[in-house]
Amino acid sequence: MKVKRSERLIDMTHYLVEHPRKLVPLTFFADRFQSAKSSISEDLVIVKESFKLRGVGTLQTVSGAAGGVKYIPGIKRKQAEELIDTLREHVSHSDRLLPGGYLYLTDILGDIHLMNHIGKLFAAAFADQDIDVIMTVATKGIGIAHAVARYLGVPVVVVRRDSKVTEGSTVSINYVSGSSKRIQTMLLSKRSLAQGSRVLIVDDFMRAGGTAAGMKSLLDEFSATVAGIGIFIESEYREEHLVDDYISLLKLAGVDEKDKTIRVTTGNYFDQVQSFLSTNE
Structure with a gap:
């Protein structure tokens, strides 16, 4: 029994969004809907135009016998600006200020909608990179890592600071904390990362970059x-x-504990991904 075009479009869109960056042969949809490849191709043109219009990414077509189509997540600059402004407003609330100038971020990192914003922004920034896995350090970076992984369609590995029996054999390194200059340890299960993987590192907060630099050193152990x-x-x-090649969404420009004010500006996001965003206006 053939499926109506409206139903095909809905199902195709849902499947592609649920499987980002996965090459899907046209024969998959043709068999799924018992339709001719020519009809599927016409449907995909409609889906592609809709994605572009709404700024959710694009469809890439790969020709040849082994070809097909893949969904690449993206975002328009105006949408990115709105999302980052929303995040900035949440972070800037004075009641987040803790003794010592620290910020309370747990509620943001546990908010599914705000995490969705973060995942979409980072996925758009790194969508054109060949990425096998997302890496972060326990514990506050885990939510961000999963949010990004959801849009890029890759797994997550978590670096820990202490060994757990459930991790099995691990690889550990010592690194210098960038701000405190203290020697610290991080480790990763040998089973969690394949040799030669291409890894996207994400984290919730960076002061001097010691943790990010430590994760880079740990990756050397896995080639x-x-x-x-x-x-x-x-x-x-x-x-x-300690690291200079990174993309940040927000920048903590200043904290005044006496006046209980937090000054947050936009990070270097638009400077780093300007060329990509401009193609999605």
């Missing part, structure tokens, strides 16, 4: 390559960062 680094909030830091 893995850093495909990019995404930071939710970077802090104003007068000295040189």
Whole structure:
């Protein structure tokens, strides 16, 4: 029994969004809906135009016998600006200020809608990179990592600071914390990351970049390559960062404990992904 075109379009759109960056042969949809490839191709043109109009990404067509179509997540600049403004407003609330100038972020990192914003922004920034896995350090970066992985269609690995029996054999390194200059340890299960993987590192907060630099060093033990680094909030830091090739959504520009004010600006996101966003206006 053939499926109506309206139903095909809905189902195709849902499948592609649920399987980002996966190459789907036209024969898959043709068999799924008992339709001719020519009809499927026409449907995909409609889906592609709808994606572009709404700024949710695009469809890439791969020709040849082994070809097909894949959904690449994206976002328009105006939408990105609105999402980052929303995040900035949440982070800037004075009641987030903790003693010592720290910020309370747990509620944001547990908010599914805000995490969805973060995942969409980072996925758009790194969608053109060859990425096998998302890496973060326990514990606050885990929500961000899963949000990004959801849009890029890749697994997540979590670096820990102490060994757990459930991790099995691990690889560990010592690294220097960028701000405190203390020696710390991080480790990763040998089973969690394949040799030679291309890894996107994400984290919730960066001051000097010691943790990100530590994860880069840990990846060397797996002969893995850093495909990019995404930071939710970077802090104003007068000295040189230990990592310099990263994308941040927000920047903590200043904290006044006496007046209980938090000054948050946009990070370097638009400087780093300008060329990509401009193609999605």
